[in-house]
Amino acid sequence: MEGRIIARGVLAGALGGLLAFVFARIFAEPVISRAIDYESARDEAKASVMHMHMEDGPDIFSRTIQANIGIGVGIIAVGCAMGALFAVVYCVAAPHVARMEPRRLALAIAASMFVGVYLLPYLKYPANPPAIGNPDTIKERGGLYLLMVAISVALVWIAWIAGLTLAPRIGA
Numbered sequence: 001m002e003g004r005i006i007a008r009g010v011l012a013g014a015l016g017g018l019l020a021f022v023f024a025r026i027f028a029e030p031v032i033s034r035a036i037d038y039e040s041a042r043d044e045a046k047a048s049v050m051h052m053h054m055e056d057g058p059d060i061f062s063r064t065i066q067a068n069i070g071i072g073v074g075i076i077a078v079g080c081a082m083g084a085l086f087a088v089v090y091c092v093a094a095p096h097v098a099r100m101e102p103r104r105l106a107l108a109i110a111a112s113m114f115v116g117v118y119l120l121p122y123l124k125y126p127a128n129p130p131a132i133g134n135p136d137t138i139k140e141r142g143g144l145y146l147l148m149v150a151i152s153v154a155l156v157w158i159a160w161i162a163g164l165t166l167a168p169r170i171g172a
Helices: 002-049 063-093 102-124 135-170
Strands: none
Touching: 002 063, 063 102, 102 135
């Protein structure tokens, strides 16, 4: 039973990832390309004014690969992982919240995951794209963002535990 639920979660995540890829390819990728072109032109102008020679290292993946296959594989893989994570959380929570109907439980888990994994970290510490900002601090910024995600997920988990503990005494 759990295996089927998790497989469905992965499939739903893959479908969501595919839709997100189509959206990103049509709407986000042109904006990213313009931002990269702007930054490259700005860096070249700055180097010419300061009489410096700018030398970029070799790209591991070309922009064409990044804009097509890379973004597709990345977004679909994240969708599969999120779908699997959702299904596992649902399988773990379902026996503990037997009084809640499955659809309401699924919606509550989805809303909780959205709040814990995305909304709270974004409100407190918005993700900064790697191409923007000081490249020397990318590890620090990435680590702080992941710490915010972990704290937010822990807070949502504590809220669930408190809610399940207090519901019999004070009502839903």
